[in-house]
Amino acid sequence: MIKFAKVFKAYPKGTLALRDVSFHLSKGEFAFLTGHSGAGKSTILRLIYAEELPTEGEVRVSGFATRTLTRREVPRLRRRLGIVFQDFRLLEQRTAEENVAFALEVTGARRTTIGPKVARVLAQVGLAAKATAYPHELSGGEQQRVAIARALVNDPFVLLADEPTGNLDERATRGTFQLLRDINASGTAVLMATHDLDLVRSANYRTIELQEGAVVFDSADADGADAAGADTAGGAA
Ligand SMILES: Nc1ncnc2c1ncn2[C@@H]1O[C@H](COP(=O)(O)OP(=O)(O)O)[C@@H](O)[C@H]1O
Ligand SMILES: [Mg+2]
CATH class of the missing domain: 3.40.50.300 (P-loop containing nucleotide triphosphate hydrolases)
Structure with missing residues (x-):
């Protein structure tokens, strides 16, 4: 591989x-x-x-x-590939779910598929309850979970x-x-x-x-x- x-x-x-x-x-x-x-x-x-x-x-x-x-x-x-970094690299003006959705939007994914996929990976990383939080409202560990969800959303x-x-x-x-x-x-x-x-x-x-x-x-x-x-x-x- x-x-x-x-x-x-x-x-x-x-x-x-x-x-x-x-x-x-x-x-x-x-x-x-x-x-x-x-x-x-x-x-x-x-x-x-x-x-x-x-x-x-x-x-x-x-x-x-x-x-x-x-x-x-x-x-x-x-x-x-899914890639995560030490410094998370989230978009500060976007919520957790918007950060994850962005990784799908740039691939031209169909609108209707984005919502369910984002919800699935946020649940997978244990952050379903924080989907609408902005990065500055999340702990470091939670921000890294958002970054991991974003890395997973394209099924690397x-x-x-x-x-x-x-x-x-x-x-x-x-x-x-x-x-x-x-x-x-x-x-x-x-x-x-x-x-x-x-x-x-x-x-x-x-x-x-x-x-x-x-x-x-x-x-x-x-x-x-x-x-x-x-x-x-x-x-x-
Ligand atoms: N963009 C760069 N330009 C020049 N030297 C670099 C660059 N990135 C890393 N290096 C050098 O390459 C070596 C390996 O760096 P790096 O891969 O970042 O190591 P690590 O991640 O293990 O700390 C180091 O000597 C570093 O200074
Ligand atoms: Mg390094």
Whole structure:
């Protein structure tokens, strides 16, 4: 589903952010991306949603490959992904349900389908009762739930989460992580960048650790699991 093959990424001013990164994320899998600040976690996610292109090597995401990706295909690629960030990135002038609806409106979804879909994902993240609240009326944990609902509304095959608990207190962190686990249990792959090692240790998921842009550990290899292999591996843990 997602495959990195010998990927190098150099940013314009010369920082080598990724060095020879290869890994494969299977359909339905949950994996943590760990490593210190600056290790390259966000860069890996940016390459997956084609915010950046590799300098060398290839990234494959679903049916798309960076070598052949055209500008016009980028929105189509992103529609297949759900993305959440540390800082939520909600539209402050829109309510929770309007934020989620927006993700459907930009795809040209039919008006009549939008309402039921928005209601479904807000219920899924436990926020049905706050549908008409504005972001500033919600706690950090609730805002992140809105962002997760927005990421889910187009039925992505994978949810990419870049330090999704980085701005949350401990209780909201646990709630958000449990929500991501539930989403994974219902079949969506999750790739979560985090430097919260307590969180990583609290669950028995695959862990890919980066150090200065290189993968220094992948528990899928350590377990003798089929890291390079088939798309049929299914959910971890
Ligand atoms: N847009 C950019 N331009 C130049 N260098 C960047 C840019 N984004 C990230 N970097 C550099 O690339 C490296 C990896 O960054 P990043 O992927 O953000 O790491 P992480 O998410 O693990 O903290 C760091 O050295 C960072 O300074
Ligand atoms: Mg980062």
